[in-house]
Amino acid sequence: MAEKVKSHAPIRLAVNGQPHDLLVQPNWTLQHLLHDQLGLLGVKEFCDRGACGACSVILDGSVVLSCMVLAIQCDGRSVETVEGIAAAGHPLIESYVKYSCMQCGFCTPGFVVAAKALLDRNPDPTEREVMEGLAGNLCRCGTYPQHIKAVLEAAEILRGAAPGASGGAAEATGDTRAAREVTR
Numbered sequence: 090m091a092e093k094v095k096s097h098a099p100i101r102l103a104v105n106g107q108p109h110d111l112l113v114q115p116n117w118t119l120q121h122l123l124h125d126q127l128g129l130l131g132v133k134e135f136c137d138r139g140a141c142g143a144c145s146v147i148l149d150g151s152v153v154l155s156c157m158v159l160a161i162q163c164d165g166r167s168v169e170t171v172e173g174i175a176a177a178g179h180p181l182i183e184s185y186v187k188y189s190c191m192q193c194g195f196c197t198p199g200f201v202v203a204a205k206a207l208l209d210r211n212p213d214p215t216e217r218e219v220m221e222g223l224a225g226n227l228c229r230c231g232t233y234p235q236h237i238k239a240v241l242e243a244a245e246i247l248r249g250a251a252p253g254a255s256g257g258a259a260e261a262t263g264d265t266r267a268a269r270e271v272t273r
């Protein structure tokens with residue numbers, strides 16, 4: 090039997106600052122659109138049910154789980170992924186590498202996205218606030234303590250304060266090695 094043809098709908102979506110005119114199927118998730126159609130491989134699918142945070146992106150300034158958002162709902166909106174955060178040379182990228190926040194690295198892009206959103210709304214978080222900001226992200230490798238150090242240091246750098254006793258992450262340069270580590 091011939092496969093039923095699904096209709097596509099047009100949407101306009103800004104992805105990491107670049108406008109895209111796209112045709113999407115009604116059942117596509119935002120995660121599928123970004124990862125499978127646009128090749129943004131940092132937008133991971135793991136649980137596909139809103140439970141792990143691996144697919145986190147920033148949609149109009151708020152973190153969302155892209156596996157739980159339909160692409161067709163995103164017409165006229167703006168999305169930021171870990172690739173955009175890395176391309177902008179955000180200090181989180183260097184601090185995540187410095188503090189070895191990744192083992193297998195599968196969860197890392199989602200953590201970086203959640204951390205970036207946290208620092209956007211709260212540039213001087215406490216340790217407790219970092220833990221709360223990252224509470225929706227799971228790491229099966231157990232790297233949680235490292236994330237807190239990395240986020241606090243990136244916050245210091247963004248505020249222009251001298252990094253703590255640890256010496257500070259390398260200056261954010263958009264370094265391709267660090268960006269590869271974090272977005273893979």
Ligand code: FES
Pocket residue numbers: 133134135136137138139140141142143144145154155156157
């Ligand atoms: S893949 Fe979306 S929350 Fe786990």
Ligand code: FES
Pocket residue numbers: 190191192193194195196197227228229230231232
């Ligand atoms: S580093 Fe492996 S799941 Fe987090």
